[in-house]
Amino acid sequence: MVSAMALVFLGSKSASASKLPSNYSFDVMKAQDGSIPYMVKPTVKSGYIWNYSHTKRIHNIKNYPSSNWYVNYASIKKYGNKSSVYYRVVSNSGKVKGLIWSGYLTRILALEPDSFNSEASFDNYMQTNRSQRLSREIMKLFPNSKLSLDLTKATQGVNPNHPFKTNKYTDVINIGDLQPTGSTDELNNIGWKLSQTSGDPITPRINYVKQVLEDNGYTAQKRNSMSDYYLGLYITDNAQIGTEKDFPFPYPTIQSDDGMTLSAQLFLAKLK
Structure with missing residues (x-):
């Protein structure tokens, strides 16, 4: 999903999870080498992918067991008193796109x-x-x-x-x-x-x-x-x-x- 050969830069500059900034976001357009590859966590059997406005369920990850998911945008969404990070993802086939709770996914390493x-x-x-x-x-x-x-x-x-x-x-x-x-x-x-x-x-x-x-x-x-x-x-x-x-x-x-x-x-x- 990226267009040029590159080496990974490991995260010495990363923030800790406990210091998640209130305005956190990730935008692939500002990143050098493209979307970040993720997979469904082994313990997750079902999870919904929503439309970008988070008003309609459009897919369930259980129906795509072999897919990788590429994160191209991430941000904090607040519902009531709870804040969560959501990803905008696209499947490796390019056919499935939407918004998903970050807790369902883990990096492919x-x-x-x-x-x-x-x-x-x-x-x-x-x-x-x-x-x-x-x-x-x-x-x-x-x-x-x-x-x-x-x-x-x-x-x-x-x-x-x-x-x-x-x-x-x-x-x-x-x-x-x-x-x-x-x-x-x-x-x-x-x-x-x-x-x-x-x-x-x-x-x-x-x-x-x-x-x-x-x-x-x-x-x-x-x-x-x-x-x-x-x-x-x-x-x-x-x-x-x-x-x-x-x-x-x-x-x-x-x-x-x-x-x-x-x-x-x-x-x-x-x-x-």
């Missing part, structure tokens, strides 16, 4: 590979974290290739100006560089397409990946046979980078929320 010190913790993260839904679908395309934290770390920042340098691996395949048959435009390669559609619905993107893989000879049969390959993945899918402690203020702020990362790096390689 991702971690960098260097945050992990064991394969087990990395694997658990990849299998359970909301930000890694696309990664999980890509892993299914290579069912017999083993996810590798070491390879994932080794391939960070690899690009035409910074080639893959480690001597631990051989037969390295940069999946992200693959393009459809007949294409010579790098804007069509897998990595670029996934980064520029970060946060969008997963099915059409994974179908694009499958088609490009097929175009390049990586049929389902071929992929199934790649049991001697390791898989290195780093796809943040427009999530913010960090943990809840990096965002102590529970509501979007320009200072702490500018910037999501659109990284999408995908590699296969054999150990020497």
Whole structure:
């Protein structure tokens, strides 16, 4: 949902929740890098989305279990003696918009590979974290290739100006560089397409990946046979980078929320 690749700025300037200013607001038009990605809290089973004037219920989040929600405006609304923060949100499909109580949602957060010190913790993260839904679908395309934290770390920042340098691996395949048959435009390669559609619905993107893989000879049969390959993945899918402690203020702020990362790096390689 953001238009340019950026790094996240973590929230050292954030206010505390107990010091919520009476005129608090967040306006995406004043933020550098776009809307803030949220998901429904796991404990929330139902919650209404209202029209912007807060006079009519128009949707229920229970009907959109797979959607991400992008906050583009937030402010305090007072009802009687109670003040609450409400978000203006849009679904990742762009089809659902409205006003929702902030208490229903929580940030979508991702971690960098260097945050992990064991394969087990990395694997658990990849299998359970909301930000890694696309990664999980890509892993299914290579069912017999083993996810590798070491390879994932080794391939960070690899690009035409910074080639893959480690001597631990051989037969390295940069999946992200693959393009459809007949294409010579790098804007069509897998990595670029996934980064520029970060946060969008997963099915059409994974179908694009499958088609490009097929175009390049990586049929389902071929992929199934790649049991001697390791898989290195780093796809943040427009999530913010960090943990809840990096965002102590529970509501979007320009200072702490500018910037999501659109990284999408995908590699296969054999150990020497």
